[in-house]
Amino acid sequence: MNAITFISPVTEEIKLVEDRMREQADSAHPDLRAALEHLMKAGGKRIRPTLGLLVGNMLGAPLEKLVTLGAAVELLHTATLVHDDLIDGSLLRRGTPTLNARWAPPATVLTGDFIFARAAKLAAETDDLRLMNLFADTLSIIVNGELTQMFNSRGLVNRDNYYKRIYAKTASLFEMTSHAAAMVSPANDETIKCMREFGYQLGMAFQIVDDILDFTGDQTSVGKPIGSDLHNGLVTLPGIYYAEANPHDPDILSLANGGWTNHENMTRLVENIRASNSTQKAMQEAENYVDRAIACLENIQPCAERDALENLAKYIVDRKV
Amino acid sequence: MNAITFISPVTEEIKLVEDRMREQADSAHPDLRAALEHLMKAGGKRIRPTLGLLVGNMLGAPLEKLVTLGAAVELLHTATLVHDDLIDGSLLRRGTPTLNARWAPPATVLTGDFIFARAAKLAAETDDLRLMNLFADTLSIIVNGELTQMFNSRGLVNRDNYYKRIYAKTASLFEMTSHAAAMVSPANDETIKCMREFGYQLGMAFQIVDDILDFTGDQTSVGKPIGSDLHNGLVTLPGIYYAEANPHDPDILSLANGGWTNHENMTRLVENIRASNSTQKAMQEAENYVDRAIACLENIQPCAERDALENLAKYIVDRKV
Numbered sequence: 001m002n003a004i005t006f007i008s009p010v011t012e013e014i015k016l017v018e019d020r021m022r023e024q025a026d027s028a029h030p031d032l033r034a035a036l037e038h039l040m041k042a043g044g045k046r047i048r049p050t051l052g053l054l055v056g057n058m059l060g061a062p063l064e065k066l067v068t069l070g071a072a073v074e075l076l077h078t079a080t081l082v083h084d085d086l087i088d089g090s091l092l093r094r095g096t097p098t099l100n101a102r103w104a105p106p107a108t109v110l111t112g113d114f115i116f117a118r119a120a121k122l123a124a125e126t127d128d129l130r131l132m133n134l135f136a137d138t139l140s141i142i143v144n145g146e147l148t149q150m151f152n153s154r155g156l157v158n159r160d161n162y163y164k165r166i167y168a169k170t171a172s173l174f175e176m177t178s179h180a181a182a183m184v185s186p187a188n189d190e191t192i193k194c195m196r197e198f199g200y201q202l203g204m205a206f207q208i209v210d211d212i213l214d215f216t217g218d219q220t221s222v223g224k225p226i227g228s229d230l231h232n233g234l235v236t237l238p239g240i241y242y243a244e245a246n247p248h249d250p251d252i253l254s255l256a257n258g259g260w261t262n263h264e265n266m267t268r269l270v271e272n273i274r275a276s277n278s279t280q281k282a283m284q285e286a287e288n289y290v291d292r293a294i295a296c297l298e299n300i301q302p303c304a305e306r307d308a309l310e311n312l313a314k315y316i317v318d319r320k321v
Numbered sequence: 322m323n324a325i326t327f328i329s330p331v332t333e334e335i336k337l338v339e340d341r342m343r344e345q346a347d348s349a350h351p352d353l354r355a356a357l358e359h360l361m362k363a364g365g366k367r368i369r370p371t372l373g374l375l376v377g378n379m380l381g382a383p384l385e386k387l388v389t390l391g392a393a394v395e396l397l398h399t400a401t402l403v404h405d406d407l408i409d410g411s412l413l414r415r416g417t418p419t420l421n422a423r424w425a426p427p428a429t430v431l432t433g434d435f436i437f438a439r440a441a442k443l444a445a446e447t448d449d450l451r452l453m454n455l456f457a458d459t460l461s462i463i464v465n466g467e468l469t470q471m472f473n474s475r476g477l478v479n480r481d482n483y484y485k486r487i488y489a490k491t492a493s494l495f496e497m498t499s500h501a502a503a504m505v506s507p508a509n510d511e512t513i514k515c516m517r518e519f520g521y522q523l524g525m526a527f528q529i530v531d532d533i534l535d536f537t538g539d540q541t542s543v544g545k546p547i548g549s550d551l552h553n554g555l556v557t558l559p560g561i562y563y564a565e566a567n568p569h570d571p572d573i574l575s576l577a578n579g580g581w582t583n584h585e586n587m588t589r590l591v592e593n594i595r596a597s598n599s600t601q602k603a604m605q606e607a608e609n610y611v612d613r614a615i616a617c618l619e620n621i622q623p624c625a626e627r628d629a630l631e632n633l634a635k636y637i638v639d640r641k642v
Binding site: 111 | 348349350352353404407408426427428430431432433434435437438439441442444445446448450453454456457458460461463464465467468469471472473
């Protein structure tokens, strides 16, 4: 696949989403405003609000609701990152210092809580109970997934666990965003169902690619050390493919007994996975998810947003960061 | 005032609230279920759900909505306690080990997040957008208050800061509970406004008494060391009265320069405050709040719930834990 730079047709609308996000700290403590500003500057590509805007615009949803939804979803995502970085003790994300690299844990916990609170407030402001319910369910799925990861997933080489984990971590929020954007539009139930599925497939692909980039990415642009998942005991899809092809690899076998804490062995395992064809196999799987996502657009009338959603899906497997 | 044991006429309904709370972890990770069970056993007097049930029953609200509201409010309260104890490093609450006394901080952060998520889900299940908005606003007020306390309030002897702090910390949730319970009933706007005010006055009284008990309480039943607020740099109403009467007390003067970190001096200051009439003055103020709360019931027809609300208000200033 050739390099695709995803040019968003919703660039101006994303600015409205960002304004909406910033407004949430308007009456908050100045240090909290500064923290939110720091997080927003570090803030990635706004893939989730872009997804919501494209789906909603395509189906004729009111812009105001899509902006509110986009801000709610992106703040929810931001809050989970704040608590994740604290939990992992990460000091860098996308090459930028994390909040907990600058602040003490208590302030970081509360900042995450505040951002959750404002995300919930925005979700309530969509004035749509179904959306509010979806939002609360998704938050539960994400947090329960993180707890399961913490208690059960370390050192585990297991496909089923992996898919559940990336659903909870990433695909659930993509799914919810696409679903909610369709739900606030005049689309029929069949279309709403398709857009939910589109978000799900896209989110699964997104996380698989993230997990591949942990092995293959440029450390500067990914912003964390190569193979950091494995060093944290998390076996992702490339590792699973490698384990399936090399079931007797001693480093793989060591994982079940906490072997992931051995830095030297894990560095070797990361190198072996990189040298194998496991990342390519994982990428093929991500591309299959993208193909299934694009198939969900089949019955949508051709339009600029539909094209943009296709490009977004292709961009997801083609991105370098 | 004589000792009043508050006998709740909603004991059976509180059990429904507790069942509803427990259900929230049904599909969650087993360790999370165990954590919620531990928190519920440690769980206090369920004053907030009791308030909601009494107000709602009095005004003819549907029981199902009041149970959902009560569970949402109590879980929100529980989640803030979990993160608070983590932030303060508290190992005991009401004499029972806190979650962070048993678990590592990451698990404690996520458990709090999960309980927030389920509280939001319950709020959404009331199927009432106004209530959902109230809920999200209250969550923001609570968390912003905690951040302000962390950044600005330590060592500060200031009435205005104190009242704002206890509003954010406690009265906002009492206010929201009473307001929301009235809102889901067929009561008119005037009555809804009165019940909101009732919750506010009750909550202010409740926190003032909590702050008094930090000085006068029996350490075993309060479950934390005497004067712990002051040792943490938080000057509460008894300290403020003492400072007003003794503006040149060197320990009081030291607070502005971080003097609260000096354990010996603070132990002396706690003793001086206990020996003064400052806690009585603070109690008089709490009783004034209770009187104003009871005045809010003026236009309510006499009934068992109205009597119970009056008793609840009197119990709040008369409790020993």
